[in-house]
Amino acid sequence: MSNVTIIMPAYNVSDYIETAIKSVLKQTLTDWELIIIDDGSTDDTLPIVQQFIQQDSRIQYVFQENSGQHAARLTGLRLASADFITFLDADDWVSPKWLEIGVRELNDVDMVNVGIEYVYGYEMPKEIQDKKSKILRGSDVLCEWVLERDINGYLCTKFIKKALMMPLLKMSETPKFNYLEDVWTIDRFIDNVNSVAVVEEPLYYYLQRKNSTVHSEMPIEKKKYAYQLVEHLMGRYIGESYLGNCVMYRLRRTYMKMLSSMTISEIHNEKTYLLNILELLKSEDDGFDDMHMFDRLVWKICELKLLTLAMIIRNGLVFLKNGEVTKWLKSHWLVQVVDI
Structure with missing residues (x-):
């Protein structure tokens, strides 16, 4: 053997x-x-x-x-x-x-x-x-x-x-x-x-092959399934006190990845999409460290022709990067900007 x-x-x-x-x-x-x-x-x-x-x-x-x-x-x-x-x-x-x-x-x-x-x-x-x-x-x-x-x-x-x-x-x-x-x-x-x-x-x-399963463009149903799968898996661990924060961190990052990879045609409700992004950013208490993913989100907002909001969020990353004041993104006036 x-x-x-x-x-x-x-x-x-x-x-x-x-x-x-x-x-x-x-x-x-x-x-x-x-x-x-x-x-x-x-x-x-x-x-x-x-x-x-x-x-x-x-x-x-x-x-x-x-x-x-x-x-x-x-x-x-x-x-x-x-x-x-x-x-x-x-x-x-x-x-x-x-x-x-x-x-x-x-x-x-x-x-x-x-x-x-x-x-x-x-x-x-x-x-x-x-x-x-x-x-x-x-x-x-x-x-x-x-x-x-x-x-x-x-x-x-x-x-x-x-x-x-x-x-x-x-x-x-x-x-x-x-x-x-x-x-x-x-x-x-x-x-x-x-x-x-x-x-x-x-x-x-x-x-890394362009036509491989992982790197080919995913239809929206697969993207939704990807998040639902991780959500389901993480639900098995959420009750464990020592894993609670780990679970929420993983779920946020998975959802952020899904949002950043959506095409404009897949975004049916712009307001809901933007509010979801803001909620995720506001929950990053330790600072948002994935610059590539963040830039993809900002570019997506630019594609939606909401350039003012994109600038506000992109400038706010200065605070997030340095881990100083995430309250900046939690401010009421920023949510008002999204209220379109």
């Missing part, structure tokens, strides 16, 4: 999957199995994979009718022979020490979260210093998950003990959309994770 099973869903990735597989073949830890679940590809994914199967018996290939990434991962989980599980998307690649470090750390904890590097084209993996990992235990695990800090929302950056994931196979519920299904999946087993090793160094290289 192998030390670790790598589950790789694949759908029409003939332009990328060779790089992904080659990065697995370069691993310093050699006791692994790679299960490629072809989710109904219609391109040349199969011929490319067959070349590798003929050369290496550790690689398995399974074809299924198109059912989505979540279903493909569950198929891989059913077939996995190792006690340790990890995931690799077919358009990404990994550092040569990815398995060595992930498996080593997982021997002492329930889950490992490795560092991720966002790339826009192929890059040689960086030299790894193999620094000491940070260990989270008990309530710190849920806190970091809710805040999405040391534990991010990507399943592909996780090494997990198989026993913790097996209950997923018995669940009849599935994610409504491909978007955010990693968050949905992680939340289904995170309650059973009592310890996490956080490896900060980038071992996973995440290719």
